[in-house]
Amino acid sequence: MKKLLYLILFISAGLFAKAQNPSFSxxxxxxxxxxxLTFDVTGTPMAGSSEAYIWLWGNAGDSPLxxxxxxxxxxxxxxxxxxxxWSFTFTGTVLYGLPPASLSNFNFLVKKKDGSAQTSNxxxxxxxxxxxxxxMLRVFPGKVGADDVVTVNFDKAYGVTxxxxxxxxxxATITMVDxxxxxxxxxxxxxxxxxxxxxxxxxxxxxxxxxxxxxxKLFKFKYKFNGTVLDPGGATITVTSSETxxxxxxxx
Amino acid sequence: MQKLFRAGLxxxxxxxxxxxxxxxxxxxxxxxxxxxxSLEGTWKLTKATQVDESAKAKGFPFKEIDITTLFPYTDFRxxxxxxxxxxxxxxxxxxxxxxxxxxxSGTWSVDNAASPKNITxxxxxxxxxxxxxxxxxxxxxxxxxxxARVEAATGxxxxxxxxxxxxx
Numbered sequence: 001m002k003k004l005l006y007l008i009l010f011i012s013a014g015l016f017a018k019a020q021n022p023s024f025s026x027x028x029x030x031x032x033x034x035x036x037l038t039f040d041v042t043g044t045p046m047a048g049s050s051e052a053y054i055w056l057w058g059n060a061g062d063s064p065l066x067x068x069x070x071x072x073x074x075x076x077x078x079x080x081x082x083x084x085x086w087s088f089t090f091t092g093t094v095l096y097g098l099p100p101a102s103l104s105n106f107n108f109l110v111k112k113k114d115g116s117a118q119t120s121n122x123x124x125x126x127x128x129x130x131x132x133x134x135x136m137l138r139v140f141p142g143k144v145g146a147d148d149v150v151t152v153n154f155d156k157a158y159g160v161t162x163x164x165x166x167x168x169x170x171x172a173t174i175t176m177v178d179x180x181x182x183x184x185x186x187x188x189x190x191x192x193x194x195x196x197x198x199x200x201x202x203x204x205x206x207x208x209x210x211x212x213x214x215x216x217k218l219f220k221f222k223y224k225f226n227g228t229v230l231d232p233g234g235a236t237i238t239v240t241s242s243e244t245x246x247x248x249x250x251x252x
Numbered sequence: 253m254q255k256l257f258r259a260g261l262x263x264x265x266x267x268x269x270x271x272x273x274x275x276x277x278x279x280x281x282x283x284x285x286x287x288x289x290s291l292e293g294t295w296k297l298t299k300a301t302q303v304d305e306s307a308k309a310k311g312f313p314f315k316e317i318d319i320t321t322l323f324p325y326t327d328f329r330x331x332x333x334x335x336x337x338x339x340x341x342x343x344x345x346x347x348x349x350x351x352x353x354x355x356x357s358g359t360w361s362v363d364n365a366a367s368p369k370n371i372t373x374x375x376x377x378x379x380x381x382x383x384x385x386x387x388x389x390x391x392x393x394x395x396x397x398x399x400a401r402v403e404a405a406t407g408x409x410x411x412x413x414x415x416x417x418x419x420x
Binding site for chain 2: 249
């Protein structure tokens with residue numbers, strides 16, 4: 001019975017454990033940075049293919065490499081990166097021939113040259129901004145490792161919903177995720193401090209607050225802010241902001 | 253006659269100027285500052301700041317925050333010992349502070365004894381490099397160390413932590 005339980009646990013772990021796919025190097029990048037995306041096509045119609053081509057599009061429209069679905073150009077050919085793995089290196093501004101301010105995100109799929117097989121759409125994936133764009137949720141510093149001091153910020157001046165615009169934050173909730181996509185420990189609730197007219201902040205050190213299981217590492221975290229607003233009757237009600245996630249940068 | 257007098261006066265003036273210009277004698281220099289000696293002793297962390305180097309380079313509004321009071325950084329102490337005037341051993345006592353230097357003891361060395369920029373801390377096979385941001389000599393009694401966080405994929409410094417210490 002015990003062996004059966006272990007077997008079920010083992011199979012379950014295998015089912016839920018999945019590497020990040022696609023992966024990007026560096027993990028975060030601006031439209032002016034060169035980035036290499038690597039995609040494992042195992043389990044897609046592209047599995048076993050001897051060559052692969054990228055089809056890429058985004059907020060700026062189709063990439064100039066999307067010349068013909070049935071005859072992709074050599075410039076769109078991807079590089080073999082292992083069994084069923086293909087990589088493609090590009091710089092957003094160079095690929096599109098556009099200024100960085102014109103590029104905010106992109107999607108892609110992997111296909112055969114003649115378009116007879118393809119993967120599903122991947123994305124959208126965001127370019128890091130080159131100009132500061134104020135947002136309701138912001139992390140400081142922009143790139144953080146698991147050992148760094150991480151400050152999450154909530155600016156209600158940029159709230160989207162009425163509750164986000166009216167709320168007085170009291171706590172921030174951090175949910176940690178490891179490199180297998182599993183939650184690490186329990187969500188962490190941090191008391192916020194007011195750091196601006198409309199800004200509240202909370203800080204933590206990921207590797208101090210969370211311990212990944214053996215063989216795993218902290219990969220990303222999600223955060224949201226919780227607070228209160230007064231309802232039309234004057235009663236205090238609890239509200240929560242939307243949630244966003246941050247992937248850790250690997251440091252030397 | 254007058255022309256001869258003027259020419260003689262001019263020559264006299266020029267020769268006076270030439271002989272009057274003498275180089276000043278160099279004064280004796282003070283003894284060179286002994287930076288290594290100034291580093292010796294136990295130092296207590298008094299201030300910690302975190303700089304987003306990318307935001308700083310781009311001129312973003314949020315570039316730096318003071319993290320001194322966010323965590324008990326002021327518990328952190330480091331001791332530099334000299335060995336016959338040269339860098340010797342070091343110890344760190346973090347207390348409840350985040351471990352801004354992970355090594356707890358070992359030896360330290362500098363890249364230039366006369367005007368060091370980097371201090372390398374070594375313990376067995378492990379090393380950590382900190383950058384000196386200011387010498388505790390002259391009017392300043394503050395030791396400033398900086399630790400850079402470098403992105404593995406690009407080799408770029410993305411975060412810098414600056415720490416100020418007071419002599420104990």
